[in-house]
Amino acid sequence: MLLPRRRAGSGSGRRADSVRAGRGRTGREPAEPATRAGRAAASGFRHLDDRLPAAAGGSLVRKAFPDHxxxxxxxxxxxxxxxxxxxxxxxxxxxxxxxxxxxxxxxxxxxxxxxxxxxxxxxxxxxxxxxxxxxxxxxxxxxxxxxxxxxxxxxxxxxxxxxxxxxxxxxxxxxxxxxxxxxxxxxxxxxxxxxxxxxxxxxxxxxxxxxxxxxxxxxxxxxxxxxxxxxxxxxxxxxxxxxxxxxxxxxxxxxxxxxxxxxxxxxxxxxxxxxxxxxxxxxxxxxxxxxxxxxxxxxxxxxxxxxxxxxxxxxxxxxxxxxxVSTGAQPDWYVGFLEGALRLMPPFETQVWGHTFMWNVLIPTVVLPALLFLALYLYPFLEKWVTGDEAEHHLCDRPRERPTRTALGVAGITFYAVLLLAGGNDVLADVFGVSLNGLTWCFRGFLVLGPVLAFMVVKRLCLAMRAHDLERAYAGEETGEVRQGVEGRLEETRRPVSPQERYTLLMRQAPRPIEAAPVLGDGSGDGDGDGAEGRTDGRAATRTQRLRLALSRWYHEDRIE
Ligand code: HEM
Ligand code: HEM
Known part of the structure; x- marks a missing residue:
């Protein structure tokens, strides 16, 4: 049995710990540990718990940890x-x-x-x-x-x-x-x-x-x-x-x-x-x-x-x-992407007032990592801005339910992976007996095309899997058997999924793009933040708002509802 336990002052203050003892659901209070040692440990922790600030309003000992x-x-x-x-x-x-x-x-x-x-x-x-x-x-x-x-x-x-x-x-x-x-x-x-x-x-x-x-x-x-x-x-x-x-x-x-x-x-x-x-x-x-x-x-x-x-x-x-310099020198894997960026960068340099700007080193080793980490830092805020989602979320998304985010993530990983592989281009060329320059050009091409391809493929896969989920929830899952009716017609058979699975498949939210109205408002211009200060002619008031609407549409397009 799931027993909600409210913890005052923790998290949003509204979430309760439902502790499930063991994997079984007993229908009783969360069971005490079965062994004497377990009970002694639990009681020791409870003593500590009552004396530590973390215990305010609840018990650290009974804090619930998801078991996935x-x-x-x-x-x-x-x-x-x-x-x-x-x-x-x-x-x-x-x-x-x-x-x-x-x-x-x-x-x-x-x-x-x-x-x-x-x-x-x-x-x-x-x-x-x-x-x-x-x-x-x-x-x-x-x-x-x-x-x-x-x-x-x-x-x-x-x-x-x-x-x-x-x-x-x-x-x-x-x-x-x-x-x-x-x-x-x-x-x-x-x-x-x-x-x-x-x-x-x-x-x-x-x-x-x-x-x-x-x-x-x-x-x-x-x-x-x-x-x-x-x-x-x-x-x-x-x-x-x-x-x-x-x-x-x-x-x-x-x-x-x-x-x-x-x-x-x-x-x-x-x-x-x-x-x-x-x-x-x-x-x-x-x-x-x-x-x-x-x-x-x-x-x-x-x-x-x-x-x-x-x-x-x-x-x-x-x-x-x-x-x-030793041949075949490779850094540890986590630095390899910088090495790869350095090897793929064409040899650009600019002379200004007698000083040389070495773009071939500055871009791959300073600008690129700075942009990558900046993108990582900002992603939650950018996604919130684009989706207009201000709600608190404590349930995990299944990756397929957010096709654009998942596809963006895989595109990012593909970009990183190409750089990492390019960091070992000399070793790869040697092992596979191919031209080093040819390989470098292939990597350059793939660095640009790979993430785009990955984005498109992954987005389609997510949408297909989501459509399949819904089909299973509503029409049941395929049994793999084909029946022939008395009139000779062949038909595939399906069996309904379990109520738990159906619940899990159907409980998702269906996020929608930001509507123009809240962004644009009704033209009152009162600036009171109630969404009523924009224009009435159906066009976004500022370029930023237009960009936001466009990105929101792009983020949510092709959704399965
Ligand atoms: C927290 C993350 C840490 C990482 C990722 C890390 C990583 C490394 C790596 C890759 C080496 C080279 C090892 C080699 O020679 O093959 C190294 C060497 C060393 N690390 Fe760490 N280290 C970490 C934490 C620490 C800490 C906390 C200490 C000390 C309290 C420490 C002390 C040393 C020393 C003394 C060496 C040189 C010894 C040697 O290379 O033989 N490291 N570390
Ligand atoms: C030294 C490195 C790190 C350690 C030791 C660490 C440890 C942990 C642990 C033990 C948890 C709770 C269990 C879990 O959800 O896996 C957690 C949750 C979390 N970590 Fe990390 N983490 C590290 C790095 C990171 C990084 C690099 C990120 C993201 C960029 C991150 C973001 C989060 C978030 C958002 C949560 C909350 C997740 C949730 O409630 O589901 N952590 N971390």
Whole structure:
């Protein structure tokens, strides 16, 4: 039985937690945990709960967590962050960020006597001379890949289900900031060992800085502590990597989670699940047990990978030297899209008053990422503006129900994927034995056409799936059997879908484009915000309003009602 529990002062103040104990519906109060240990844990939490501010008006112990797997993606990111902090702390005991050159005298014989930076030497020491060092280094690197991937997938879940809509726009903004910080943290991290691969990445950063008009040279001198490569960059990246960004990340994650608890989770629609309640398993013991299990998997998988699959063998790349670049150099995947943008950009430069504007570096590495992240930051607000949807939403959209949003999302992912693949164009050309220039031109074409094609295909697919849903709801689902009547006619048979499924298929809203009237008003010009201050001649009053109407029509066109 679903038992609504109202939580004063939390979220919109109107949503109630409906806690379902276990998966069964018992028709009674939410069941107490069956085992003695479970009951003891629950009672301990309740004691804490009564004494913490979070308990005001309700119980954290009985907070409902939706039990769909997609709500565990955020936790995947959370636990990989914990693993990164633990393994990173271990690494700080042995890593020396210095750039002074010393002759290497550790266990890796091929480099014995070679002049290398202290940072590089200490990374080799961690790998070959510190007990368990290589394992922890590799676990740290694998965990970083899992972390950024988890954030990416979590962000897609939030995007495609519309969980960024009112009242969660601020949490979306916090989330995008977490994403930017995670990418920056990863970049700083893999630049620390000062090997040939990471040095090549830093060289790209220097070009990026130099391409910024007017202040570029100063920025480069400031960051690198003088003429490239300078003597300060590794120390600065180190402080940023182990103190500054982790501090910001942890602070923002705490804020992010406070907002999740305060606003409560969204949930998938279905019988008994409304905009006014949250149905799910209680925090203790079901959710805690599930989450603890997930945390162990998150700790185990990178540890297994770290123990068995080699990653970033810096001894094979050699120490960084400004006059060398290794072939096939690839950054970690999350930075690959910038590399791809750099490789696809045609070589444009402009000379103005003796100064060179390097568009070929400025556009792909500064303008493009700035626009991409700006689009991510603004999306919830832009969608609200275009749809005129000011309502609070706590039920997840099924992606097919918002064909334009889903198609836009897939178009964005296609754009990103093309850039990522282009970042490895040399490796692809080598593996498939094709011309590098030919491949680059193909990628350029696909960068423009791919997102458009993806948009069109995905929108049609969403509409088709939605039409199919409605057909199932009204006409029933196909049984796969064909019957022949007495008069010889063949007809397919259908059976009605279950009432629960029918409810889920039909409970959707049918959003419509903004009507001209509220935007245009009745011409009263009283400016009282009641939609009655526009014109009466059927034309939008301003260019912005006309744009908004046009975008709204485009957003909602071809809908299935
Ligand atoms: C939160 C996200 C983090 C990410 C994405 C991240 C990522 C990375 C990456 C990719 C490396 C290069 C590893 C390698 O050499 O193969 C690295 C190195 C390092 N990280 Fe992190 N890291 C994170 C957090 C931390 C934290 C919190 C600390 C310290 C408390 C830390 C300390 C270190 C140290 C000392 C190194 C250099 C050691 C080495 O490369 O062998 N990291 N990090
Ligand atoms: C360090 C990175 C992050 C961590 C640790 C994290 C963690 C979480 C957790 C544990 C939840 C609740 C469970 C769930 O819905 O999955 C959540 C919800 C949420 N996250 Fe994140 N997140 C991170 C990054 C992001 C990013 C990059 C975005 C979007 C750009 C985002 C937006 C949201 C939103 C809007 C919710 C509320 C969703 C809902 O109520 O359904 N988060 N996050």
């Amino acid at each position: 797997w997609s709500f565990l993606l955020g936790e995947l990111a959370l636990y990989s962050l914990v693993l990164l902090i633990l393994t990173g702390t271990f690494l700080t005991f042995f890593f020396h960020p210095g750039e002074r050159e010393i002759p290497y005298d550790g266990s890796y014989l091929p480099l014995n006597g070679v002049l290398v930076s202290e940072a590089y030497a200490s990374t080799l020491d961690i790998s070959f001379d510190v007990r368990g060092g290589l394992l922890i280094r590799q676990v740290h690197h694998w965990a970083a890949l899992v972390f950024v991937s988890a954030i990416g997938v979590h962000m897609m879940r939030v995007f495609f289900t519309g969980a960024f809509r009112k009242p969660r726009e601020i949490n979306w903004v916090v989330g995008v900031t977490l994403f930017v910080l995670a990418v920056a943290e990863g970049f700083c991290g893999y630049s620390l060992p000062d090997d040939l691969l990471s040095g090549t990445g830093l060289r790209v950063v220097q070009s990026l800085l130099l391409s910024i008009p007017v202040v570029g040279t100063y920025l480069s001198f400031f960051l690198f502590g003088g003429e490239y490569p300078g003597e300060d960059i590794i120390t600065r990246l180190y402080v940023t990597h182990i103190l500054l960004i982790p501090g910001l990340l942890v602070g923002l994650v705490v804020l992010h989670l406070i907002l999740v608890v305060h606003l409560k989770h969204t949930q998938w629609g279905g019988p008994g699940r409304t905009e006014k309640n949250v149905v799910g398993q209680p925090m203790v013991p079901q959710f805690t047990a599930k989450s603890a299990g997930l945390s162990m998997i998150v700790f185990a998988v990178p540890t297994l990978l770290g123990g068995m699959v080699q990653i970033n063998p810096v001894w094979a790349y050699g120490p960084y030297r400004t006059d060398q």
